[in-house]
Amino acid sequence: MITMNDIIREGNPTLRLPAEEITFPLDEETKKLGQDMLEFLQNSQDPELAEKYQLRAGVGLAAPQLDISKRIIAVHIPDMEDETNEPILSAVMINPKVVSHSVQSACLAEGEGCLSVDREVPGYVPRHSRVTVTYLDLNGEQQKIRLKNYPAIVVQHEIDHINGIMFYDHINQDAPFKLDDNVSIIS
Structure with missing residues (x-):
């Protein structure tokens, strides 16, 4: 089971490296990694398990955050509008x-956070408000999804991780809360 102790923090060089493409068929170790990453996100969003295992809540995790330089991410995005708490998107994405x-473009009103960053980083993080993403699932099947607003931002944040980019690289260093006209703020 993945815990916060497994997540590397900013300053670790792995977070700045472009991760390696994953080849198919997947080995059992890579399949288990993907499943464990998704399980961590689900556990981190469960108040009892999060408290028991001291997990910070997360909606996305990339393998480089576990000091594994592979192009694999997991996302588990809850639907805040839905009382059953069914996720909007729950997936392991390879390459x-x-x-x-x-x-x-769009950004989150409260800015972004990251499980690998233990500090508040004030500022807007502009990203594309809509994206189309292709990836391979754990069965090696090609997937294509269209995302907008919050789910689009989450997936772009995680794809940045496999490209060696941190969220705060997108913040305007001179004026952290200055935005271009084409950026909407999502609250």
């Missing part, structure tokens, strides 16, 4: 790529 995106 994910943004294949198209909107001109319009």
Whole structure:
């Protein structure tokens, strides 16, 4: 089971390296890694398990955050509008790529956080408000999804991790809360 002790923090060089493509068929170790990453996110969103295992809540995790330089991410995004708490998106994505995106950008009103960053980083993180992403699932089947707003932002954050990019690289260093006209703020 993955815990916070397994997650490396900013300053570790693995977080700045472009991760390696994964080849198929998947070995059992890579399949288990994907399943464990998704399980961590689910556990981190369960108040009892999060408290028991001292987990910070997360909606996305990339293998480089576990000091594994492979192009694999997991996302588990709850639907805050739905009382059953069924996720909007719950997936393990291998070799994910943004294949198209909107001109319009968006950012989260409260900024972004990261399980590998133990500090508040103030500022807006502009990202594409809509993206189309292709990836392979754990069975090696090609998937293509279209995402907008919050789910699009989460997936772009995780894809950045496999490209050696941290969320705060997108913040305007001179004016952290200054945005271009084409950026909408998601609250």
